Amino acid sequence: MSIEKVRQLMIDGDGDAAVSLVQDLIAKGTSPHDIMGGLTEEMEHLGQKFESFEVFLPDLMVAGDTFMQIMEVLKEHLVADADGKVPATVVIGTVKGDYHEIGKNIVGIVLQANGFHVVDLGADVDPIAYMEEAHRSKADAVGLSALMTTTMPKQEEFIKLTEEAGKKGQYLICIGGAPTSPDWAKRIGADVWSFDAFEFVGKLKEALKNRKK
Amino acid sequence: MSTFRMWEVFAKADEGPFFKDQNEWMVKSFIPQMKRVVKEHDIKWDRKTIVNCDDALADRLWAAAKDFFVSVGVYHVDTHRVMKFSEQEVNEVLYTKRPCYMVGAGHDQRWLRVRAVEDREKRPFHLFSPDANFSTDIHKKACMAYLKEPLLDGLCAPLIEDFMGRKATSQSPTEVAAAMEHAMNLRDAQRLVGKPDVWTVSVGTAETDQAQIAAANPAWGVRPSHLDGRMVSILTEMTTNDAMLNKSLHYRSYGNVFGNLCGAIFGGHAGGTEATAVLQTAYNIQGACLYGSCWALNFPFHLKWQSTTTRELLWIQSMLSQAMSRNSNLIFLNNLFANAGPATDQLYWECANHAFACESSGGNPWGAATCRNKYTDHATPLESRLFHECSEASFKMRLTRAQADDLCQKIMEKYEALIPVDNYGKTIQEVYDMEKITPRQEYVDQYLRMKDELCKMGVQFAY
Numbered sequence: 001m002s003i004e005k006v007r008q009l010m011i012d013g014d015g016d017a018a019v020s021l022v023q024d025l026i027a028k029g030t031s032p033h034d035i036m037g038g039l040t041e042e043m044e045h046l047g048q049k050f051e052s053f054e055v056f057l058p059d060l061m062v063a064g065d066t067f068m069q070i071m072e073v074l075k076e077h078l079v080a081d082a083d084g085k086v087p088a089t090v091v092i093g094t095v096k097g098d099y100h101e102i103g104k105n106i107v108g109i110v111l112q113a114n115g116f117h118v119v120d121l122g123a124d125v126d127p128i129a130y131m132e133e134a135h136r137s138k139a140d141a142v143g144l145s146a147l148m149t150t151t152m153p154k155q156e157e158f159i160k161l162t163e164e165a166g167k168k169g170q171y172l173i174c175i176g177g178a179p180t181s182p183d184w185a186k187r188i189g190a191d192v193w194s195f196d197a198f199e200f201v202g203k204l205k206e207a208l209k210n211r212k213k
Numbered sequence: 214m215s216t217f218r219m220w221e222v223f224a225k226a227d228e229g230p231f232f233k234d235q236n237e238w239m240v241k242s243f244i245p246q247m248k249r250v251v252k253e254h255d256i257k258w259d260r261k262t263i264v265n266c267d268d269a270l271a272d273r274l275w276a277a278a279k280d281f282f283v284s285v286g287v288y289h290v291d292t293h294r295v296m297k298f299s300e301q302e303v304n305e306v307l308y309t310k311r312p313c314y315m316v317g318a319g320h321d322q323r324w325l326r327v328r329a330v331e332d333r334e335k336r337p338f339h340l341f342s343p344d345a346n347f348s349t350d351i352h353k354k355a356c357m358a359y360l361k362e363p364l365l366d367g368l369c370a371p372l373i374e375d376f377m378g379r380k381a382t383s384q385s386p387t388e389v390a391a392a393m394e395h396a397m398n399l400r401d402a403q404r405l406v407g408k409p410d411v412w413t414v415s416v417g418t419a420e421t422d423q424a425q426i427a428a429a430n431p432a433w434g435v436r437p438s439h440l441d442g443r444m445v446s447i448l449t450e451m452t453t454n455d456a457m458l459n460k461s462l463h464y465r466s467y468g469n470v471f472g473n474l475c476g477a478i479f480g481g482h483a484g485g486t487e488a489t490a491v492l493q494t495a496y497n498i499q500g501a502c503l504y505g506s507c508w509a510l511n512f513p514f515h516l517k518w519q520s521t522t523t524r525e526l527l528w529i530q531s532m533l534s535q536a537m538s539r540n541s542n543l544i545f546l547n548n549l550f551a552n553a554g555p556a557t558d559q560l561y562w563e564c565a566n567h568a569f570a571c572e573s574s575g576g577n578p579w580g581a582a583t584c585r586n587k588y589t590d591h592a593t594p595l596e597s598r599l600f601h602e603c604s605e606a607s608f609k610m611r612l613t614r615a616q617a618d619d620l621c622q623k624i625m626e627k628y629e630a631l632i633p634v635d636n637y638g639k640t641i642q643e644v645y646d647m648e649k650i651t652p653r654q655e656y657v658d659q660y661l662r663m664k665d666e667l668c669k670m671g672v673q674f675a676y
């Protein structure tokens with residue numbers, strides 16, 4: 001019942017109240033895993049509602065922000081009784097020369113809503129910056145967004161650079177953005193391409209599973 | 214341009230309140246302020262109306278947009294500071310903003326100006342623009358095809374993708390060279406069709422500030438002063454960066470009659486229909502205050518379909534046009550992005566509807582972009598022709614907003630259910646004879662048939 005309350009506070013964006021309730025619950029013995037499970041479910045639910053435009057991006061962002069605040073509290077406890085289920089880390093950004101960010105932002109928010117840990121490098125991101133961040137945050141995947149034919153080559157350049165640096169295969173390389181296509185992804189050797197953020201979640205989960213095998 | 218002081222504005226980028234990142238600013242400032250203004254100013258849409266007839270609502274939208282802009286300011290992503298404008302500063306810009314500019318020269322000279330709601334005197338300004346990439350080998354001819362259009366008052370030419378067999382790549386020499394080639398093609402095309410001094414909004418191929426500067430050259434490229442227009446974007450949502458400020462600095466010092474390019478996203482950071490209308494209207498105020506732009510190009514669009522012809526987006530265009538026409542000297546154009554592609558009936562319906570939704574509200578047509586604004590070679594002057602002819606017809610008929618709404622509701626029935634379908638039609642090479650630069654007969658027939666259908670719905674074309 002109280003997890004229900006946390007879920008509601010997360011939707012309302014009341015971070016302070018949510019954090020203090022979570023601290024209370026844990027002190028009284030509620031499993032942090034159950035709390036996280038409940039919140040992840042709620043975020044997934046919100047994501048679905050966004051897909052059908054019953055809620056909009058601000059609702060997701062406010063809830064996502066509160067979710068991150070709660071995660072700060074949950075983190076220590078989760079590590080303590082970890083069962084090996086650490087959320088996968090994805091580094092995302094829009095490539096150098098490109099300021100189109102909305103698609104990439106949605107990808108970030110939807111990934112977060114599905115329990116991924118997301119590091120967003122913003123727009124106009126240098127290939128080296130992705131590489132360094134992927135290394136620093138031990139990323140499982142890197143997502144490069146490009147919205148213009150003039151910036152698609154930067155996706156290719158990143159893949160070439162990872163090959164040259166001997167880093168290809170250390171993380172999945174995912175690409176997207178309106179002018180990209182499955183053919184382009186294949187041609188440049190990207191691991192995952194998807195049409196939109198929602199399809200991406202499924203494809204990424206699948207690819208990560210296959211990679212672990 | 215307004216008389217607002219450029220350097221005082223730039224200084225705000227180094228002095229305003231600091232937010233760690235855009236997300237923090239969004240969650241702490243943008244989102245709660247947007248919720249507040251929509252509620253306080255009572256902005257509501259009935260989910261049906263396309264052309265608004267409620268003057269009080271249009272005035273409240275204006276007040277909400279101004280309130281929002283003053284409360285939130287502009288986030289500068291490079292310095293992480295919010296550039297805030299006081300109400301006094303905004304009022305100064307709005308008061309000193311000129312309502313009218315002379316653009317182009319010689320026999321191609323025109324007036325770009327503020328229009329009124331149900332304006333009986335001032336024709337709409339017809340800006341043709343495919344907003345699309347065209348293959349480099351046909352680029353000059355495609356420019357000529359558009360320039361030949363009889364109603365054309367100004368042109369924003371298609372972009373090119375390659376330079377000397379290499380993909381033009383942003384921030385590299387190929388982008389700079391492609392931008393120069395674009396500008397040269399356009400100058401040539403203008404001379405060849407006898408419209409050397411048409412006002413062109415140049416050049417879309419130049420994405421970066423340095424490419425814009427490189428393409429500016431009175432002898433062969435983008436011309437100074439009133440001879441050409443330029444554009445500088447507002448980054449989504451309500452943000453800017455140094456590259457954009459550099460563009461605005463260059464345009465101001467080069468003297469161009471330049472505009473700001475702004476598209477709030479329905480379903481995006483603002484949220485639903487009402488909030489998107491507030492944000493889009495606020496963008497016009499932002500462009501004038503932040504960049505000193507002379508006009509704005511409005512393309513509020515649908516997050517899923519990337520089009521501007523859905524019911525809610527047409528209402529937004531109609532609302533923002535009325536809010537500004539009734540309350541300000543801000544000059545603006547209404548950008549059309551259709552879902553469908555060339556040579557489809559759906560595309561013609563979408564073009565007609567956008568024109569009728571905006572003209573009586575005081576708008577000016579800019580278009581027509583097709584195929585959700587993203588497919589190479591998938592645009593032709595024919596759909597633009599119908600778009601502008603409908604806008605002109607609306608003016609000639611002195612269509613009232615109530616009549617426009619009636620008509621738009623009927624046209625909406627023709628395509629609303631088709632919006633989610635990918636119906637991308639044909640390329641310009643298929644629809645046009647690119648040697649003669651004229652449309653092929655079967656497509657002219659289709660064009661005339663669509664005009665007939667519109668006549669049956671009561672439209673009286675100007676000619």
Ligand code: B12
Nearest residue numbers: 099100101102103143145148149176177178196197446449
């Ligand atoms: C909004 C927009 C803008 C806004 C961007 C605001 C912002 N900060 O993001 C503004 C006004 C700033 C802008 C500026 C410009 N733009 Co613009 N813009 C668009 C527009 C209309 C929509 C893009 C968008 O946001 N779509 C909505 C989102 C949700 O869709 P999406 O990005 O495709 O993302 C989805 C999927 O692709 C996928 N996805 C995206 N990224 C990723 C990443 C991964 C890893 C995965 C798996 C999936 C994925 O999931 C997303 C969500 O489901 C497009 C046209 C179009 N239809 O794409 C033109 C367009 C991209 N722009 C264009 C141009 C030319 C420009 C300018 C150069 C204009 C100018 N002359 O100044 C400048 C560029 C400045 C720069 N250097 O970047 C051209 C590009 C042409 C080309 N060369 O290919 C386009 C195609 C329009 C056109 N037809 O002319 N633009």
